[in-house]
Amino acid sequence: xxxxxxxxxxxxxxxxxxxxxxxxxxxxxxxxxxxxxxxxxxxxxxxxxxxxxxxxxxxxxxxxxxxxxxxxxxxxxxxxxxxxxxxxxxxxxxxxxxxxxxxxxxxxxxxxxxxxxxxxxxxxxxxxxxxxxxxxxxxxxxxxxxxxxxxxxxxxxxxxxxxxxxxxxxxxxxxxxxxxxxxxxxxxxxxxxxxxxxxxxxxxxxxxxxxxxxxxxxxxxxxxxxxxxxxxxxxxxxxxxxxxxxxxxxxxxxxxxxxxxxxxxxxxx
Numbered sequence: 001x002x003x004x005x006x007x008x009x010x011x012x013x014x015x016x017x018x019x020x021x022x023x024x025x026x027x028x029x030x031x032x033x034x035x036x037x038x039x040x041x042x043x044x045x046x047x048x049x050x051x052x053x054x055x056x057x058x059x060x061x062x063x064x065x066x067x068x069x070x071x072x073x074x075x076x077x078x079x080x081x082x083x084x085x086x087x088x089x090x091x092x093x094x095x096x097x098x099x100x101x102x103x104x105x106x107x108x109x110x111x112x113x114x115x116x117x118x119x120x121x122x123x124x125x126x127x128x129x130x131x132x133x134x135x136x137x138x139x140x141x142x143x144x145x146x147x148x149x150x151x152x153x154x155x156x157x158x159x160x161x162x163x164x165x166x167x168x169x170x171x172x173x174x175x176x177x178x179x180x181x182x183x184x185x186x187x188x189x190x191x192x193x194x195x196x197x198x199x200x201x202x203x204x205x206x207x208x209x210x211x212x213x214x215x216x217x218x219x220x221x222x223x224x225x226x227x228x229x230x231x232x233x234x235x236x237x238x239x240x241x242x243x244x245x246x247x248x249x250x251x252x253x254x255x256x257x258x259x260x261x262x263x264x265x266x267x268x269x
Contacts, residue, residue, distance in 0.1 A: 003148035004136045008053070009046035010151040011132065012124070016045020019120070035238060036087070036095055037158045038231050044083050048076055048117070049124050053133075056125055065122055072121020077114045084108040091166050092244045165235045172224065173242075173253045217256060225260045233261045 020034040020042055035042045052072060056063055060071075085108065088094050099107035136144075228236070237258055242250040 003141075003144040004139070005050060006148040006151055007136060007139075007144065008132065009043075009050045010041065010155070011046075012049035012128075013041035013043050013046030015128075016042045016049075019045070023116070034096075037155075037162050038234060039154070039158045041155070041158075043155070044079060048079055049128075051075070051079075052121055052124060053129060063125075065126070068121050068125050069118040072124075073114045073118030076117035076121070077109045080113070080117075081105065081108045088243050092247075093166070093239050093242050095238055095240055097240045161231065162235060165232050166239075169236060169239075173250055173257075217253075221253075221256050221260050225257060225264065228261075233264075237261055 017035055017040045024034055037043070052068075052075070055071070056068065060067070084094055084096070094108075097107050098104040098110035098113060101110035101112055103112070104110035225233070236254075239254060241247070242254060
């Protein structure tokens with residue numbers, strides 16, 4: 001039974017990825033490659049679908065569409081809020097943001113999304129499960145074990161790679177920010193020594209400082225992006241924002257890096 005749960009979780013994680021990408025593409029008017037992992041799967045969908053299936057199979061057998069909808073909406077809100085919070089604490093970043101959506105809670109969840117997940121619960125329980133569960137039940141045991149082991153390996157590998165990339169990215173951005181600040185401090189000191197009057201010359205000094213900062217940022221970002229692998233760029237592009245200390249400058253750097261990655265992708269087409 002555990003083998004079938006692993007397969008079910010994997011399938012619904014992929015279905016969730018497809019749904020999320022298309023839904024957000026429609027919402028934002030442009031293609032949006034969603035998810036936390038490198039692969040085409042969003043585990044929160046697989047986890048939610050699996051928990052719902054177990055709940056309505058073994059614990060709540062006498063259910064109605066309204067009950068499925070309400071539980072799906074409420075449980076998904078709790079799950080989504082919790083995952084968002086945990087990711088923030090671990091990586092000091094987050095991958096989705098509902099702050100501009102109506103009736104949102106700290107940007108982590110919002111009523112329209114929760115209603116959508118409630119509707120998704122209806123589709124899973126009344127449309128997907130009646131087709132998928134009998135197929136899984138009828139599968140050969142050896143095949144189930146093989147697929148479960150393979151999928152577990154792939155998800156574990158993907159998760160490990162993702163965590164490895166993201167764990168070093170914040171330090172990388174902070175290092176780049178420190179490099180720029182050090183050079184700016186030195187440059188500003190020289191400027192102040194040159195422009196002792198600080199009258200009309202002050203405005204020229206400000207322009208020179210701003211010009212240098214732009215060139216420094218552009219140069220460092222170009223080097224950082226050039227050193228990134230394709231998978232690294234893909235993981236970075238999915239980050240929405242950083243949180244915590246120095247988040248303002250960190251997000252400025254993140255935005256510039258993402259724009260550089262996007263420009264490279266456009267040039268490659």
